[in-house]
Structure formats: structure tokens, C-alpha cells
Amino acid sequence: MAEVAECMRTIIFEFERVSSGSLFFYSHDMRFILKTIPKREAKLMRKLLPDYVEHISKNENTLLPRFFGLHRVKPLKGRQVRFVVMGNVFATRRKLHERYDLKGSTFGRRVSPAELQKENITFKDLDFRERRGHLFLGAAARGPLIEQLRRDATFLAKLGVMDYSLLVGVHHENQEDEDFSPPPSGPGSPIANIVTTTVTTTTTATTTASSTTYATTQVETTSSTPVTATEPFHSIFQVSDGGMLGIDEAGNATGEMYYLGVIDILMLYTLRKRVEHTYKVVRYNSKPEEVSSIAPVDYAARFMNFMTDIIV
Numbered sequence: 001m002a003e004v005a006e007c008m009r010t011i012i013f014e015f016e017r018v019s020s021g022s023l024f025f026y027s028h029d030m031r032f033i034l035k036t037i038p039k040r041e042a043k044l045m046r047k048l049l050p051d052y053v054e055h056i057s058k059n060e061n062t063l064l065p066r067f068f069g070l071h072r073v074k075p076l077k078g079r080q081v082r083f084v085v086m087g088n089v090f091a092t093r094r095k096l097h098e099r100y101d102l103k104g105s106t107f108g109r110r111v112s113p114a115e116l117q118k119e120n121i122t123f124k125d126l127d128f129r130e131r132r133g134h135l136f137l138g139a140a141a142r143g144p145l146i147e148q149l150r151r152d153a154t155f156l157a158k159l160g161v162m163d164y165s166l167l168v169g170v171h172h173e174n175q176e177d178e179d180f181s182p183p184p185s186g187p188g189s190p191i192a193n194i195v196t197t198t199v200t201t202t203t204t205a206t207t208t209a210s211s212t213t214y215a216t217t218q219v220e221t222t223s224s225t226p227v228t229a230t231e232p233f234h235s236i237f238q239v240s241d242g243g244m245l246g247i248d249e250a251g252n253a254t255g256e257m258y259y260l261g262v263i264d265i266l267m268l269y270t271l272r273k274r275v276e277h278t279y280k281v282v283r284y285n286s287k288p289e290e291v292s293s294i295a296p297v298d299y300a301a302r303f304m305n306f307m308t309d310i311i312v
Helices: 002-009 039-058 125-131 139-159 271-283 296-310
Strands: 011-017 023-027 032-037 067-073 081-087 098-102 165-172 194-198 202-209 212-219 224-228 244-247 253-263
Touching (some): 032 039, 098 125, 098 296, 139 296
Antiparallel strands (some): 011 023, 032 081, 098 165, 244 253
8 A cells, every 4th residue: 555655664763652562653644553562462463354354344434443564573683573554543733632542441440640740641431531521523423423333342342352442532723732733645745655556446435424525545456557645545533634523512613623543452352351350350349340351242332331421
């Protein structure tokens, strides 16, 4: 794919280390993420790939991660490193004033005092309840979003996957935004540079959702010819600079923009997760449904109950 080829030539060498131990590298235009993953997740991804491809083919507006590649590198006299290239949920140059990682559980779902000292804090479920309570998207957008989340959660439950989250970024348009710089696009931008790929047919489709029209271009590759990189696909949940406009219950703009996506979908409900569930329930006298690690079907139901409640 032309965009990914361009991305790999221009990865910026600034990275973020998360609690899981993974490293994140970002492309120059913030559209792609390179994330290191352990061997078990790489094996699981290969196993789930046929079902994953079928699901995203049938659900072009899926909120699941958009995977573009799975790679393994072994430096000379070094250890193997496995990583995936995927789309960035926060593919925008707009400043995100709030970030949330939402699972629908409550046990341990509050940021720690140490995390509060970080510059870019990703808050959790209990923090969301206290700070916001809801995401205001309006009736026209709520229905399609809830339905797509339900399809995605049902699919993950079928595969035995749990522990995923809805990642949410919030931009406040009424706050000063000195960092705003629209992502490069169009003629002359990095993603529009001439690259070598293979092409046979090109089709264009236009879709309308919530009074917003967007176009996508699909390219099949079979023979080597220089082409210009196509405009990236945007789902109906990404048509406003990669996100969704906030709309209150009266149908008025709230002055917010939301960036949404499901993340961390490479975790099965293994014996280790079952033991973790039992330990937390017994050790901390928690209710079984409050602990993050529960059976996939129950996890999906709890996840959807939470999303249905907070999205209005």
C-alpha cells in the first residue's frame, strides 16, 4: 500500500512506552502507529487474521484497529522484535484536551497519583464518570455508532477475545490550540508523493451519513507501475478531521470533537486471565462483574452496557 510504504520511510523516532511494555512509534503525519508486540500476540494475530479480514470487509465502518502489517526484525547479534503497523485512532494535528481508555469495568479503573503527574494523561472509567459522564454525539450518530460497536464486540466475543477498550480523545474547539496543524493531504503532501506499486482497477464509492458525504478509493494491485497514493479511507465516524462532532440533545454543536476507536484486541481469555479474575475477586473482595478480566461474552455485554449508557 502506497501510504504504508511512505509511512515506513518517514517514521519519526520519538516513541511512547505504555504500561504493557510496548513501544509506540508514530509516522510524520500521525496516521500510522508502529507498535512492538510480544510473540504470543503475533501468533494470535496470525491465527485470527482470516476472521478479522472477513469482519472488516463486511463492516467498513468498524471501530476495530486497522492493521496494515505484522513484521519481525532480528538485528545482528540482537534479539527479535515483532511489531504491527496500524492506523492511529488520534490521526489529527488538533490538540486533544482529554483522553480516556474505557472498558466498562470499575475495579482499578482510576488513574493513580503517579499517572496524574504525566503530561498527557489517559483517564479511565471511573475518572470518566466523574469528569464527563457522557459523550454527546446526537441521535443521528448515536444509533450507527452503538450498532457498529455491538457488531465489533460480538465478533470479538466469538473469537474469545477480551480486555479491549474504547479509546476516546476529546478536542475542545473553544480552547486555544496553538498546536493545530491540519494533517498533510492532497497534491504536494507526503502521502501524495509518487511511489511504486501495482494497479489493475480503481473504483470510487460515495456514502452519506449524518448529512456528511465522503469518498473512498479502493485499489487492487497486480502489476508494477508508478501511481500516486490515494486519499485515505474515512469511516462515517471519522469524517470530521478524523473524528466526530459533538452534538447535544437539542441538536446543537457542543464545541467538542471526539476521536474514537477500539484498541488492544489481541488478548484471549486464557487460564492466566481466569486465575487473575479469581485472585482479584477473592483478594480484594470485589464483585465478579467489576473485575476487568471476565469471560468474553460477559465482557462484551458489560462493554456494550457501558457504551449504551455514556453515548447520548
